[in-house]
Amino acid sequence: MPDPIVVAEGLHKSFGDTHALRGLNLSVPRGTVCGVLGPNGAGKTTAVRILATLSDPDAGHARIAGYDVVREAGKVRARIGLAGQYAAVDEQLSGRGNLRMFGRLSHLSRREAHRRADELLERFGLMDAADRQVAGYSGGMRRRLDLITSLILRPEVLFLDEPTTGLDPRSRGEIWDNVRELVADGTTVLLTTQYLDEADQLADDIAVVDHGQVIATGTPDELKSTIGDRLDVTLEDPAAMPAAMTVLNTLTGTDPTTTGADRLSVALPGGGLRLADIVRELDRAGVAAADVSLRRPTLDEVFLRLTDRKESVR
Amino acid sequence: MTALTSPLGRLRWTLLDGLTLVGRELGRLRQEPGQIIAALVFPVIMVVLFGYVFGSAIQVPDGGDYREYLMPGLFAMVTFPAWLGVMTRMAGDASRGVMDRFRSMPMARLAVPFGQTGADLLTGLLMLAIMVGTGLLVGWQPHRGLIPTAQAFLLMIVLRYALSWAGVYVGLAVKNDQVADAMVPLGLPFTMLSNAFVPTDGMPGWLRFLSDWNPVSALTAASRELFGNPGAPSGNVAWPLAHPVTAVLLWSAALLVIFVPLSLRAYMRRGR
Numbered sequence: 001m002p003d004p005i006v007v008a009e010g011l012h013k014s015f016g017d018t019h020a021l022r023g024l025n026l027s028v029p030r031g032t033v034c035g036v037l038g039p040n041g042a043g044k045t046t047a048v049r050i051l052a053t054l055s056d057p058d059a060g061h062a063r064i065a066g067y068d069v070v071r072e073a074g075k076v077r078a079r080i081g082l083a084g085q086y087a088a089v090d091e092q093l094s095g096r097g098n099l100r101m102f103g104r105l106s107h108l109s110r111r112e113a114h115r116r117a118d119e120l121l122e123r124f125g126l127m128d129a130a131d132r133q134v135a136g137y138s139g140g141m142r143r144r145l146d147l148i149t150s151l152i153l154r155p156e157v158l159f160l161d162e163p164t165t166g167l168d169p170r171s172r173g174e175i176w177d178n179v180r181e182l183v184a185d186g187t188t189v190l191l192t193t194q195y196l197d198e199a200d201q202l203a204d205d206i207a208v209v210d211h212g213q214v215i216a217t218g219t220p221d222e223l224k225s226t227i228g229d230r231l232d233v234t235l236e237d238p239a240a241m242p243a244a245m246t247v248l249n250t251l252t253g254t255d256p257t258t259t260g261a262d263r264l265s266v267a268l269p270g271g272g273l274r275l276a277d278i279v280r281e282l283d284r285a286g287v288a289a290a291d292v293s294l295r296r297p298t299l300d301e302v303f304l305r306l307t308d309r310k311e312s313v314r
Numbered sequence: 315m316t317a318l319t320s321p322l323g324r325l326r327w328t329l330l331d332g333l334t335l336v337g338r339e340l341g342r343l344r345q346e347p348g349q350i351i352a353a354l355v356f357p358v359i360m361v362v363l364f365g366y367v368f369g370s371a372i373q374v375p376d377g378g379d380y381r382e383y384l385m386p387g388l389f390a391m392v393t394f395p396a397w398l399g400v401m402t403r404m405a406g407d408a409s410r411g412v413m414d415r416f417r418s419m420p421m422a423r424l425a426v427p428f429g430q431t432g433a434d435l436l437t438g439l440l441m442l443a444i445m446v447g448t449g450l451l452v453g454w455q456p457h458r459g460l461i462p463t464a465q466a467f468l469l470m471i472v473l474r475y476a477l478s479w480a481g482v483y484v485g486l487a488v489k490n491d492q493v494a495d496a497m498v499p500l501g502l503p504f505t506m507l508s509n510a511f512v513p514t515d516g517m518p519g520w521l522r523f524l525s526d527w528n529p530v531s532a533l534t535a536a537s538r539e540l541f542g543n544p545g546a547p548s549g550n551v552a553w554p555l556a557h558p559v560t561a562v563l564l565w566s567a568a569l570l571v572i573f574v575p576l577s578l579r580a581y582m583r584r585g586r
Contacts, residue, residue: 049414052418053417053418054414054417054418074420077418077419077420078420080418082414082415082418084411084414084415085411088410088411088412088414088415089412089415090338090342090412091410092342092345092346093338093341093342093345094345097341097345101334101335101337101338101341102415102419104331104334104337105331105334105335105416105419105421105425106419106420106421107327107330107420107421133345133346149415150415153420
């Protein structure tokens with residue numbers, strides 16, 4: 001495995017009485033996409049702000065490409081790009097005007113800043129809107145402009161803080177395509193999101209964050225394996241529900257959840273149970289099933305299981 | 315490309331990045347010509363409104379021409395909103411994440427407040443020039459020669475620059491463009507509560523006290539004195555009106571001493 005380009009060790013951060021981060025650890029290998037997944041208030045944005053030098057940790061440290069985010073912030077800034085939840089561009093300027101300004105502020109020469117602006121507009125399909133004021137852009141276009149503004153200096157690490165929150169599915173798909181292209185170019189991406197399908201689509205590795213700590217890491221597949229496959233059963237007659245519950249409970253050792261008047265779902269223990277056995281047992285108990293299917297859990301199910309909150313703890 | 319590491323390189327980039335941000339404000343004006351038109355129309359409206367509508371009923375203390383009396387007040391009136399404009403732009407950048415982008419970029423850190431105040435200075439000069447043009451059209455003129463005239467305009471510019479730093483700090487402190495927008499209408503009564511349009515002698519005691527000590531009054535009195543326009547206070551007057559030039563300089567120095575360090579600290583802080 002190559003050296004990690006993003007490393008966070010034991011990050012702590014409090015705002016008054018709120019402990020946003022409580023010992024967060026993170027390690028992202030160069031050239032990969034790390035999805036940081038967590039409910040609202042889990043500490044995702046705080047972690048990104050520290051890694052992007054916008055905020056100092058109370059304890060712990062973090063390095064980007066070997067440079068400390070507090071002591072060598074300048075060197076870190078020259079190597080990162082940040083695209084946030086807001087479209088952090090000047091709404092009164094045109095798209096081209098924004099790119100040129102941020103290019104100049106990145107200390108490109110005037111000519112180079114102009115060339116880079118055109119190159120990015122062309123490549124990410126915003127050339128048609130280049131000279132229009134950003135205030136008139138759609139949400140998706142703004143987000144895309146925000147994204148490409150953070151690419152002016154060809155960052156080694158790109159932080160995307162909830163890049164598609166509030167976007168329609170089509171715009172979201174376009175952002176995803178853009179991110180995939182960047183990764184193909186070798187950019188390392190750290191992406192926070194509350195959309196599990198987004199992490200599933202883009203991330204090589206996922207870090208699930210809750211209460212300011214990483215509570216699970218792994219590839220999407222590995223995370224799904226931790227809670228086992230799911231069995232979904234649709235009954236012909238809802239009246240057979242109690243019988244079906246009993247059969248599935250006996251077979252799996254866990255209580256099934258009802259997902260509709262005539263549907264139920266249960267987690268399967270690892271290995272040993274075959275679909276044929278399940279169908280036979282249901283048959284024997286006189287339960288007529290319209291459909292029985294075995295599937296991988298969704299990341300949502302993994303996520304809900306992992307972040308299952310004991311409300312009394314808070 | 316020189317790095318940001320040497321002090322000289324840092325100074326150079328603070329200047330260059332600051333200029334880029336000044337260019338940004340000019341670019342905004344180009345995108346919104348409405349703002350330029352508004353800036354052109356505003357002085358005309360003020361001169362007509364105060365000079366002719368109110369002026370027809372207001373007596374200048376020593377019998378001078380009301381429009382001669384009025385123009386120094388209007389110069390002060392275009393000077394003081396400097397802090398409001400800068401505050402709104404800083405708060406807008408902070409609330410929309412533009413400030414975070416600046417902070418996460420390898421640009422000179424101090425360029426943002428210096429660029430913003432520098433840009434305001436340029437727009438301020440433009441507005442002042444338009445106001446001067448309008449004043450000359452309606453018969454106002456400086457009477458005391460080149461140097462006092464230049465001194466009067468210099469005072470306006472110095473005070474404007476100092477005020478714009480107050481705007482930087484307040485904008486960084488409120489961080490929310492809606493709050494900032496809501497504060498803008500406070501500017502008008504602040505300017506009206508002064509000697510800019512009417513003498514303060516006729517006001518009730520406590521209001522007169524506030525008006526006399528309002529820096530708007532000091533700037534107005536200073537320009538009246540330096541331009542040789544009517545309205546010099548007589549009799550028992552408050553200290554800032556008796557020594558208006560010193561008062562304006564003191565106000566400017568106080569604003570800079572307080573708000574430059576506060577603003578820089580607020581901008582550099584990496585708390586949240």
